[in-house]
């Protein structure tokens with residue numbers, strides 16, 4: 138024998154009831170013996186409760202609502218049963234509705250609605266749906282019979298949540314089934330007292346009915362048919378990669394549903410669990426899907442956890458007091474007060490110092506709880522043993538559930554690390570000693586982010602996803618970066634199980650954000666066609682409001698204003714990667730604050746390309762410092778542009794043409810004067826000095842500038858080129874003088890032994906290590922305590938789109954390995 142139970146949505150419409158009939162027909166075709174329990178049509182129970190209340194208030198609107206209930210059931214009859222057979226079913230339905238109407242008239246006359254009457258009113262929901270389905274089955278030639286569960290399920294008179302007399306109920310069910318071979322169509326949710334007064338079975342009522350019948354009949358399985366594909370790893374409305382858990386234990390299912398998984402209400406399935414009858418959660422609307430099998434022992438698990446559930450809205454009550462320490466009985470008293478007042482506690486956490494106990498309750502109950510406790514602990518409060526009962530609202534709880542936690546280590550470590558790296562503050566935590574569940578209380582605003590991050594980390598269904606926001610997307614570095622990511626996408630997916638999802642792009646004119654991701658193949662057209670007017674302030678707030686896990690903000694501009702948003706982004710746990718040097722070369726205080734903000738919020742602020750583009754300079758320097766070395770001196774060629782210019786400028790050439798060439802090759806700053814004025818190199822040596830541990834300010838760097846005032850003050854880049862053309866002889870002379878001595882021109886940055894930073898144009902001879910540089914090559918020589926006699930040297934192309942974008946890309950990649 139198999140017991141099937143169909144919920145409200147499964148019997149909610151003609152189409153869905155047809156699905157139900159098909160499922161039953163398939164079972165019968167296979168020769169299975171089945172019994173079937175039905176809920177009321179979806180929404181009808183609530184409607185009946187509303188109607189009852191209106192009637193008790195003598196509000197005649199109940200009659201209109203009753204009409205809609207009536208119409209819905211008649212429509213079902215018309216849709217399910219052939220015209221020639223409809224009349225007897227219509228008569229039955231009409232009979233029930235008349236009875237209900239009489240009852241409601243009585244309620245409206247006496248203006249009173251007891252729990253007992255309410256149970257009777259709602260019982261019509263299941264009686265109507267089951268009557269219609271039974272007739273529909275008969276109409277299709279199935280030998281079905283209506284069974285009003287009130288005949289066999291016997292309870293006490295706790296109306297609304299009646300308790301079952303199992304001895305009597307089991308006997309009546311068995312007796313009834315022994316007498317009939319017809320397919321039993323059973324009303325869920327309802328029962329009656331021994332005297333025949335209608336009762337209901339409380340929350341999860343129809344599941345409970347299914348379980349009662351399954352247990353009484355020793356069913357091989359109880360199938361709970363609903364509108365989802367079984368129990369999911371987490372809430373699919375919040376996490377799109379949630380998937381069906383194929384097998385789960387009773388205990389896990391209990392835990393998951395205690396913390397909000399709404400598919401079933403396991404306490405109501407206890408009769409089945411006690412008899413070790415497996416349960417299946419199946420989808421009426423996708424009936425070939427395997428669903429979830431709930432049994433005593435589940436199959437070996439692929440993952441460290443089984444599922445994640447959450448309650449969006451909870452409040453924490455914190456009872457605190459120095460006097461609680463070592464005073465026996467405070468928590469006993471606390472929980473007996475809560476129990477006496479029927480306050481249901483979602484989670485409890487007590488510090489081992491016993492200084493405070495906090496517990497989670499429904500937010501609606503929280504202030505009532507505070508009052509009750511203040512009254513209950515009045516003496517302790519007056520004696521100073523309990524000094525504070527406080528409430529914190531706007532919280533959510535997440536429970537990570539799984540029996541495998543018992544046998545594997547590191548689950549909680551991983552959980553807290555995921556939360557930490559995504560800047561999700563844990564307000565309270567509890568772990569059951571059964572090691573079946575770890576619960577964390579977090580701020581409500583972080584719930585979706587937390588569920589996604591935890592789900593991605595533990596299940597890695599579709600790999601881990603970095604959410605990327607790029608400002609400066611249409612620029613040289615930005616667009617090269619997007620092309621490189623696009624080219625590398627498949628490799629990252631296959632080899633690293635990593636996705637880079639471009640969520641936002643922006644330039645000076647437009648901005649575009651898509652939570653689901655912007656296609657890397659046509660992002661430019663998309664931005665142009667669908668982008669809104671650019672506004673960096675609202676772009677940043679959108680990033681913060683989306684609050685996606687593993688977020689990285691990439692600034693590929695040379696803009697000064699964007700930098701003011703860095704701190705706020707890092708504080709919202711968004712990592713930053715940037716080739717833009719402005720943030721790190723402004724006031725020392727700003728540089729320092731950004732470093733601190735990243736550390737504090739568990740995110741990364743990476744800027745390898747600030748110096749020498751993709752060359753590993755910042756990382757090398759950081760490695761030296763963190764491993765305890767001390768920098769004595771840095772000497773470097775740090776401008777790709779100036780290196781290129783002085784490698785290619787020949788006597789007889791126009792200096793301005795070589796500068797234009799460097800620009801065309803993508804080496805210069807958006808405004809090449811930043812390079813020629815020494816500004817760009819000054820920024821770089823300042824950043825290196827700071828990385829080396831010095832608190833230098835921009836004005837501490839001594840600059841020898843290459844440009845005259847006319848060039849510096851030219852209003853546009855074009856006008857600057859015109860001025861530069863006029864200054865050709867000066868550059869030619871510099872070159873001729875150098876060549877006369879067999880030397881070359883090099884723009885060199887130095888941090889000397891006395892911690893003085895300076896930059897300027899120098900001539901170097903053949904024996905100097907900087908003599909042989911080609912193209913846009915940079916060279917950085919670190920003399921340190923450990924590299925005292927022979928400096929550590931990094932050399933290679935230090936500018937250009939490909940090498941810079943790949944340096945930015947490498948920083949993004951290093952964030953991914955830190956986060957996972």
Ligand SMILES: NC(=O)C1=CN([C@@H]2O[C@H](COP(=O)(O)OP(=O)(O)OC[C@H]3O[C@@H](n4cnc5c(N)ncnc54)[C@H](OP(=O)(O)O)[C@@H]3O)[C@@H](O)[C@H]2O)C=CC1
Nearest residue numbers: 609611612613614644645693694695716717807936937941
């Ligand atoms: N070129 C190189 O070799 C290296 C460059 N860098 C650094 O990389 C950064 C980018 O350089 P590069 O790509 O050459 O510069 P580009 O001028 O080519 O690109 C700059 C991009 O930033 C956008 N932008 C500028 N201001 C804003 C703003 N306020 N809001 C939104 N978008 C803005 C521009 O938009 P729009 O397209 O609308 O103009 C453009 O897309 C610079 O900071 C540079 O110092 C670092 C190392 C090496």
Ligand SMILES: N[C@@H](CC=O)C(=O)O
Nearest residue numbers: 776777778804805806
């Ligand atoms: N304009 C810069 C680019 C790298 O920072 C340079 O020329 O080095």
Ligand code: NA
Nearest residue numbers: 745748750752
């Ligand atoms: Na670099």
